[in-house]
Amino acid sequence: MNLWEDTPAVAPKRRRGRVLAGIAVAAAILVPSAAMAIHQFPDVPDSNPFHDEIDWSVDAGIFNGYADGTFKPANNITRQAAAANVQRMYNLFAGTSGVIASDTPFSRDSADGTTYVDVTGMTTTVVIPPGTSGRIVADFSAESTCVQDAGTFFSGYCKVQILSNGSAMNPTLSDDFAFDSSDNAGESFASWESHAMRRYTGILPPGTYTIKAQAAAARGTSFCIPPCTPSTVDNTLSLDDMVLTAQVLFADS
Secondary structure (H helix, E strand, O other): OOOOOOOOOOOHHHHHHHHHHHHHHHHHHHOOOOOOOOOOOOOOOOOOOOHHHHHHHHHOOOOOOOOOOOOOOOOOOOHHHHHHHHHHHHHHHOOOEEEEEEOOOEEEEHHHOOOOEEEEEEEEEEEEOOOOOEEEEEEEEEEEEEEEOOOOOOOOEEEEEEEEOOEEOEOOOOOOOOOEEOOOOOOOOOOOEEEEEEEEOOOEOOEEEEEEEEEEEOEEEOOOOOOOOOOEEEEEEEEEEEEEEEEEEEOOO
């Protein structure tokens, strides 16, 4: 319920080819298959089999064109230029995942309000790089207890949601979703259990996205048989040993 040696110089041209091939392979793995329709260089016509990949790599800042406005796609690449390209590609994709962990206890009592509040420390960021699109998948896990008022009978529960730039990630929560439940008043502040959840977004454009976890405890009404008067029943959510992870899954098209 509610979790990529260098060896002494022997054949420079051949070695450069290997480096360039390595970049091409890495790009093929990392670059989404979405076609780039922009035509940037006169020496890279639409008929060039690598037209879209070249345009994308320039847009993303991995490669640069020449001052005369050409790309010179058949030129050899030097080792120093290859190193720069690899570094740029690493920098581009380094922010596509995020993780944060905390062992600082968090507590939320419905007597203090039933609205969602930020879980302390549970915020991270991910980046969808330029020229790409994708969805974000986030996971939240924690040790938790959900304790309801003593001496009441009520199916109490406590909730967690994950937000991306302030919007709840899918599936969005119904009012009766429980990250943890009170087990019909069976839980105590000593009955810690491991709970986890996963949420995702739709396809998103390039940008920086803040991912955070929020929590709330539900408030209910005790069960009684008239003429008794039902009373308000509060729940207290406690979280510890929390982990929030988020990663970008690139769109296929």
